[in-house]
Amino acid sequence: TATMQLAVQVARLGTRFVLLLAEDRTEANRLDEVRRDFIANISHELKTPIASVSLLAEAIDQAADEPDRVRRFADRLTVESARLAHITSEVIELSRLQARDALRRDELVDVDRVVATAVDQNRVVAAAKGIEVALRAKSRAQVYGDPALLGVAVHNLVSNAVAYSAEGGRVGVGVVVRGDSVEIAVTDQGIGIAEEDLERVFERFYRVDQARSRNTGGSGLGLSIVKHTVQNHGGEVRVWSQPGKGSTFMIRLPLAEPPVADDGTGGAGG
Numbered sequence: 344t345a346t347m348q349l350a351v352q353v354a355r356l357g358t359r360f361v362l363l364l365a366e367d368r369t370e371a372n373r374l375d376e377v378r379r380d381f382i383a384n385i386s387h388e389l390k391t392p393i394a395s396v397s398l399l400a401e402a403i404d405q406a407a408d409e410p411d412r413v414r415r416f417a418d419r420l421t422v423e424s425a426r427l428a429h430i431t432s433e434v435i436e437l438s439r440l441q442a443r444d445a446l447r448r449d450e451l452v453d454v455d456r457v458v459a460t461a462v463d464q465n466r467v468v469a470a471a472k473g474i475e476v477a478l479r480a481k482s483r484a485q486v487y488g489d490p491a492l493l494g495v496a497v498h499n500l501v502s503n504a505v506a507y508s509a510e511g512g513r514v515g516v517g518v519v520v521r522g523d524s525v526e527i528a529v530t531d532q533g534i535g536i537a538e539e540d541l542e543r544v545f546e547r548f549y550r551v552d553q554a555r556s557r558n559t560g561g562s563g564l565g566l567s568i569v570k571h572t573v574q575n576h577g578g579e580v581r582v583w584s585q586p587g588k589g590s591t592f593m594i595r596l597p598l599a600e601p602p603v604a605d606d607g608t609g610g611a612g613g
């Protein structure tokens with residue numbers, strides 16, 4: 344009968360509703376877990392530098408009469424506290440990005456300029472390793488977004504390329520327009536990344552080689568910041584790599600305006 348049919352339908356809908364709720368619950372649990380992991384990871388990452396700082400402070404105290412040792416300890420204290428500051432600011436940056444209120448500014452960004460600045464910021468460190476960074480940024484591309492955040496993202500890729508290259512290696516950075524996107528590619532001839540690690544390098548705190556990465560001062564957050572920044576700008580980041588040969592990381596962002604042929608009319612004046 345009609346009533347029966349209605350009852351069955353209501354029951355069916357009811358089941359679906361419950362299932363949807365259950366899915367919601369699972370998602371909420373998963374997010375809780377991610378959040379717990381994140382905090383556990385942060386605590387773990389901070390423990391070592393905090394311990395070093397207090398040990399060094401103690402050592403300085405005990406070496407008070409020996410200026411040479413005091414100076415040596417003080418230098419290391421500076422390094423460790425810089426590391427603490429670095430991790431803390433990356434954590435703050437990442438949680439902001441994840442909160443999606445990340446684009447504090449949304450303006451026309453000159454991509455060539457952002458990339459050139461990020462490369463310049465890495466030149467001193469690169470030169471110290473005898474690494475030349477070749478830059479080709481003449482795309483004239485513009486995207487909408489936050490220039491500071493985009494700068495950090497490109498900076499992270501370039502500093503990784505330098506960090507995971509051998510002395511005397513070469514790093515190439517290029518900006519090209521392709522269709523209605525701009526592509527920023529950072530290529531190195533460094534240690535490369537094994538296939539099984541490729542997908543995971545964008546995860547928070549993921550490091551292929553914990554010891555080596557810690558020596559380079561990395562926190563394992565750099566690429567995760569790149570990924571979130573690029574996604575918040577409606578783009579994507581990809582990686583190709585071959586162990587022992589090198590890696591290419593590529594950021595693709597939607598152009599603010601699709602490229603137009605220069606017809607000399609100059610657009611809507613003013």
Ligand code: ADP
Nearest residue numbers: 503504507544550551556561562563564565566
């Ligand atoms: P980190 O601060 O450790 O560099 P990232 O999130 O920037 O953290 O990178 C995660 C891991 O991915 C690194 O620890 C390293 O193992 C690997 N990786 C990133 N960039 C490169 C690269 N250009 N060449 C080789 N390995 C890389």
